[in-house]
Amino acid sequence: MLGMTLQGDLTLSELKRIGKNLPFPPIIIDGQTKLYKELTKFEKEINEKYYERSKIEKAISSIQDTNDESIDYKEELIKIHSIQKDDIKEHSMIECPLCNNTVSEISDNLNRLDDSKNKLLEELEKLGAYSKDNTEIVTSFRLRKKKINNEISKISRNIT
Numbered sequence: 001m002l003g004m005t006l007q008g009d010l011t012l013s014e015l016k017r018i019g020k021n022l023p024f025p026p027i028i029i030d031g032q033t034k035l036y037k038e039l040t041k042f043e044k045e046i047n048e049k050y051y052e053r054s055k056i057e058k059a060i061s062s063i064q065d066t067n068d069e070s071i072d073y074k075e076e077l078i079k080i081h082s083i084q085k086d087d088i089k090e091h092s093m094i095e096c097p098l099c100n101n102t103v104s105e106i107s108d109n110l111n112r113l114d115d116s117k118n119k120l121l122e123e124l125e126k127l128g129a130y131s132k133d134n135t136e137i138v139t140s141f142r143l144r145k146k147k148i149n150n151e152i153s154k155i156s157r158n159i160t
Contacts, residue, residue, distance in 0.1 A: 042159045046152055053148045060141050063134050077120065 010018075094106045 039159060042155050046121075047048055049152045049155070053145055053152075055142050056145045056148070060138055060145075063138055063141075130131050152153050 001148065036115055094103045094110070
């Protein structure tokens with residue numbers, strides 16, 4: 001506690017002399033209080049770092065989940081597109097089977113569907129770039145997490 005060790009072959013008079021030279025209790029208590037404050041400060045810093053690391057891990061997980069969902073979504077839309085074999089443009093002029101008159105409302109709807117399909121396909125092409133764009137963000141989060149782990153280790157070494 002005082003940072004002193006006693007030798008095994010001390011006489012009674014030497015022990016009395018050591019006892020008379022011991023610091024007063026307030027000095028000992030003050031030293032312990034300072035040590036306690038330092039430990040409390042280090043523990044608070046570590047807890048803040050753990051919290052920050054947790055937030056980064058959640059962000060990385062969220063980005064990866066979103067990326068996985070977008071890939072699944074893209075694959076499902078590609079399946080739907082591959083199932084659709086007929087080109088809508090072939091049916092741009094729909095005729096009534098009974099009277100052979102053209103039905104413009106159906107043709108208009110088919111044209112709108114075709115436009116929507118083309119826009120959707122354009123968006124699908126962008127999904128592949130989405131996962132590539134995430135790599136920089138995830139990499140920066142991982143670097144920050146590594147830095148926080150190093151800071152936690154440094155603080156832990158200060159405690160022990």
